[in-house]
Amino acid sequence: MISSPHKLAVEELTVAFGHGRRARTVLRGVSTGVRAGQTLGLVGESGSGKSTIAKAIVGVHPARAGRILLDGEDLTGLRRRELGAVRRRVQLVSQDPYASLNPCMTAGEAIAEAVDPVRADARKHAVTVERWLETVALDGSAAGRYPHEFSGGQRQRIAVARALAVGPEVLVADEITSALDASVQAEVLNLLEELRRSLTLTMVFISHDLAVVRHVSDEVAVLCQGELVEQGPVRDVYRSPRHPYTRRLLASVPTFDKKEEAA
Amino acid sequence: MRRIRWNTPLVTALTGLGLITLLGIVAPFLAEEEATALSGAARAHASSEHWLGTDALGRDVLARTLVATRLTLEMTLAATAIAAVTGILLGAGVWVSGRRVRELGLRLIDVMISYPALILALVIATVLGTGPTASVLAIGLGGAPAFARLTANMAASVAQRDFVTQARLMGVPPYRVLVRHLLPNVAGPLLVLLSVAFANVLVALSGLSFLGVGVQTPDYDWGSLLNSGLASLHTNPAEAIGPAVAITVTGVLAGFVGDGLAAALDPRAGRAKVAAARPVVTAPSHRAPGEALVTVDGLAVVLPDGTRLVDDVSFHVMPGEIVGLVGESGSGKSLTAMSVARLLPEGLAAHAAELTLDDLDLAAPGTDPKRLATEIGVVFQDPSSSFNPALRMSGQLSETLRVHQGVRGAEADRRAIEALERVRIKEPARVMKQYPHELSGGMRQRAMIASALLPGPRLIVADEPTTALDVTVQAEVLDVLKDINRRRGTSVLLISHDIGVVGTVCHRIVVMYAGRVVEELSAADLRAGRVRHPYTRALLAASPRLRDTGTGDRAPLATIPGRPPAPAARPSGCAFAARCPVVLDTICATERPRLIDDVACHAVRQEVQAE
Incomplete structure (x- = not known):
């Protein structure tokens, strides 16, 4: 086992879809990592492969080549059974809160399933369920309601609660605020930051929104067409981007931040 | 279940x-x-x-x-x-x-x-x-x-x-x-x-x-x-x-x-009961300058059951001006814009004391379809669904020209190619022969703008035109819109949820909340942070910044407690009162604030009077 300073690392990760002539390489030899208790922001435009990284990390897309290391242990070589235990240590929250919750299960059942995937008994785990709902600032009575009874922001918070109820060490958040209004997005971002501190979570935060990534991340990695073009501490990358693509990306954001605004 | x-x-x-x-x-x-x-x-x-x-x-x-x-x-x-x-x-x-x-x-x-x-x-x-x-x-x-x-x-x-x-x-x-x-x-x-x-x-x-x-x-x-x-x-x-x-x-x-x-x-079944809409009477009140291109005064968009989704909205667009309508989902910004373009979804009715484009009455029942089609160009959010996938670009681009202006054949094609050049599409002749799926999202959206431009409209209504696009592509499309406005003097009504987008593109911004206008301000004021309505302030404070603001990184963002009221449950007073940090016990819950000096807020009013 190789000791790595990173809680989670990907090394030379290549992901391709299809076979033979129709094969399409979506990620080309991407290496990056995140230290325990920190947040890595992944930015890029559509087609950059940022969602593919998320899905490769949690094992939905198989890696063609390269390694995915959790605490130095390679996940790509694991057998099905070993993978089962590892998988619960890394959880994914995805973009669309309307697709990520089963419309036939109450919020309580969804969280109970995260606690106990076999039985998913909301009554037995009522106390745990309520605690997680309160963690994401939802009322305990939310447990008995179905997804369609919640707003988009509330659904996204239920999705976060469900992922956290698994007790993961790493949370992969894939565009989780893209579908939300600005004021609701602020709530979800604040919640994540609070949880990251109180639970010492390690996070991979994926977004096309550079301002959001800057707000939540320690380090940022910039993806362009399946390749990593720049990575570094948020402050450095945003202040003095080195790669021309990063510069272009930052210059494109419509913004009017002024110094006097802070005053 | x-x-x-x-x-x-x-x-x-x-x-x-x-x-x-x-x-x-x-x-x-x-x-x-x-x-x-x-x-x-x-x-x-x-x-x-x-x-x-x-x-x-x-x-x-x-x-x-x-x-x-x-x-x-x-x-x-x-x-x-x-x-x-x-x-x-x-x-x-x-x-x-x-x-x-x-x-x-x-x-x-x-x-x-x-x-x-x-x-x-x-x-x-x-x-x-x-x-x-x-x-x-x-x-x-x-x-x-x-x-x-x-x-x-x-x-x-x-x-x-x-x-x-x-x-x-x-x-x-x-x-x-x-x-x-x-x-x-x-x-x-x-x-x-x-x-x-x-x-x-x-x-x-x-x-x-x-x-x-x-x-x-x-x-x-x-x-x-x-x-x-x-x-x-x-x-x-x-x-x-x-x-x-x-x-x-x-x-x-x-x-x-x-x-x-x-x-x-089937959740979509039923419910489509159309009752006779009650007439909504609004007295003319807005002081739009006489030379305004678009005048909206006392606009209400009403459901068949009488619920007002948009309520008493007034603003104007001057010739050559870009006006932004900004607000969160459910604020009524898109319905307002679609009332101007006369493209409200079925079942919704628009009533207004005045709703005009120059001398064209947009509220009257039988507005001349030819004038509508040629004087207002519309750009929608999703560039992939705004073209028919089975037809080549050429026919779709020149449709309005052919139908309403009697321009045909080579002349229509020539004008379409010109329009594509104007929105900076390379090799326009080749694009004309292509199908929509062969173009990228950004190109499709620019082609959409080209098509809206073709009949030489006086107003372009753009509803979230860049929301589905990448940030670099968004910058290009916004540039095209600004360029057209500058060179041809076309007025633009731009709808966006992104306060950054409206702040960089527009001359003037109308902020909407719960179906009403809460504030109107110049882009310069917005950029400098000189906003007055508590909702606009909260919206700005809730948005993460791209550069250091001096408040310390990763400090919690400001949030707005609660949710906007549902259209049927809007209070008789200020719709923002329940979430407002500067709410006044005396008046806010009971009396609806009117838009005075471009801001609809009792607290701001009181402050101004105290000075």
């Missing part, structure tokens, strides 16, 4: 089937004797003693029809159950197995479905022999492929949804994923199929009995009664009528249950 919306066909059909089931239970006890009693009168015509006459052995046909209900229903239920259970297991099994087996299994099911179920059943019946058990098995297995295909296809589509992936990641065992996540979500369509299958099975079983391979004497079901009735159809038609009516009525009722269920489970 999702709630079922009861409807008349469903209730009627279920009641009818309930009565028939009841009949099936009690009839054998009441009429068994009469049904088997031999009487002297063989093949008697209908009479007061035998309502439907008697059969060849002199037994009462009505009694036999009633008694046969039980056996018929039992067989139908059994066969339907066999079809459903076998089919669902088969479909689910095929779906959970590996890729190869799945492909093969799906093809096999397709092949089985392409044979009529009755032929499949006849083959099985030939193998198993005659009799009720054999025909139930045959019909049951014959109906299974339909269930298998529906289950496999639905499961495949549900399995791609995020919540199934999530369940796998949480370590939910495959069997539980199937039972907990897949089956409940395919239950609706399966239920509908079940009731339709019931009707089909009834007819098929009766058919087998009618053909003589089903139920054998001395047992009898509706099919075999029909068979014996057929022999004397010309002399005593009444004998065949009893079972024929029974089969038809039960089959039709089961079909109705299917229709009713489909409607009851």
Whole structure:
């Protein structure tokens, strides 16, 4: 086992879809990592492969080549059974809160399933369920309601609660605020930051929104067409981007931040 | 579980089937004797003693029809159950197995479905022999492929949804994923199929009995009664009528249950009741300058039930001006813009004291469609759905020119190419010959702007034109809009949820909240942070910044407690009062703030007066 300073690392990760002539390489030899208790922001435009990284990390897309290391242990070589235990240590929250919750299960059942995937008994785990709902600032009575009874922001918070109820060490958040209004997005971002501190979570935060990534991340990695073009501490990358693509990306954001605004 | 919306066909059909089931239970006890009693009168015509006459052995046909209900229903239920259970297991099994087996299994099911179920059943019946058990098995297995295909296809589509992936990641065992996540979500369509299958099975079983391979004497079901009735159809038609009516009525009722269920489970069904809209009277109040291109005064967008989604909105757009409408979802910004473009969704009505584009009245019922099409250009959010995928770009781009301005052929093409050049599309001649899917999202959106520009409109209404685009592409598209405005003096009404977008592109910004205008300000004021309404302030504070703001990185963002009120539950006072940090106890909850000096807020008003 190789000791790595990173809680989670990907090394030379290549992901391709299809076979033979129709094969399409979506990620080309991407290496990056995140230290325990920190947040890595992944930015890029559509087609950059940022969602593919998320899905490769949690094992939905198989890696063609390269390694995915959790605490130095390679996940790509694991057998099905070993993978089962590892998988619960890394959880994914995805973009669309309307697709990520089963419309036939109450919020309580969804969280109970995260606690106990076999039985998913909301009554037995009522106390745990309520605690997680309160963690994401939802009322305990939310447990008995179905997804369609919640707003988009509330659904996204239920999705976060469900992922956290698994007790993961790493949370992969894939565009989780893209579908939300600005004021609701602020709530979800604040919640994540609070949880990251109180639970010492390690996070991979994926977004096309550079301002959001800057707000939540320690380090940022910039993806362009399946390749990593720049990575570094948020402050450095945003202040003095080195790669021309990063510069272009930052210059494109419509913004009017002024110094006097802070005053 | 999702709630079922009861409807008349469903209730009627279920009641009818309930009565028939009841009949099936009690009839054998009441009429068994009469049904088997031999009487002297063989093949008697209908009479007061035998309502439907008697059969060849002199037994009462009505009694036999009633008694046969039980056996018929039992067989139908059994066969339907066999079809459903076998089919669902088969479909689910095929779906959970590996890729190869799945492909093969799906093809096999397709092949089985392409044979009529009755032929499949006849083959099985030939193998198993005659009799009720054999025909139930045959019909049951014959109906299974339909269930298998529906289950496999639905499961495949549900399995791609995020919540199934999530369940796998949480370590939910495959069997539980199937039972907990897949089956409940395919239950609706399966239920509908079940009731339709019931009707089909009834007819098929009766058919087998009618053909003589089903139920054998001395047992009898509706099919075999029909068979014996057929022999004397010309002399005593009444004998065949009893079972024929029974089969038809039960089959039709089961079909109705299917229709009713489909409607009851469809969340989009119902609700489309259009009541006469109450006239909304608004007095003219807005002080739009006389030379304004667009004047909106006292605009209300109203649902058929009278709920106001947009309420008393007034603003104007000057010639050559870019005005931004900004707000969160549900603020009514898109409805406001669509009222100007006269593209409100069906069922919504716009009322206004004044809604004009220069001298064109946009609120009047029969506005000249030619002027509408040529003077207002519209750009929608989703560039991939705003073009017809089956047609080349050339025809779609020049449509307005051809329809409304009589420009044709080479001239129309020349102008379309010019317009594409204006939105900085390279090789416009080649793009003209391409189909929409061959263009990138950014190119499609620029082509959309080109098409909106072609007839030389005086106003472009752009509804979230860059929301679906990448940030670098967004910058290009916004540049194109600014460029057109600068060079041709076209006014633009830009709708966006992104305060950064409106702040960089627009001259003036109208902020909307809960269907009303809360503030109007210049872009310079917005950029400098000189905003006055507490909602606008909160919105700015909630947005993360791209550069250091000095407040310390990763300090919590400001949030707005609570949610905007639903359109039907908006208070009589200020709609923002319940969430407002500077709310005044005296007035905010009761009196609606009017837009004075470009801001609608009692607290700001009071502050100004105090100074």
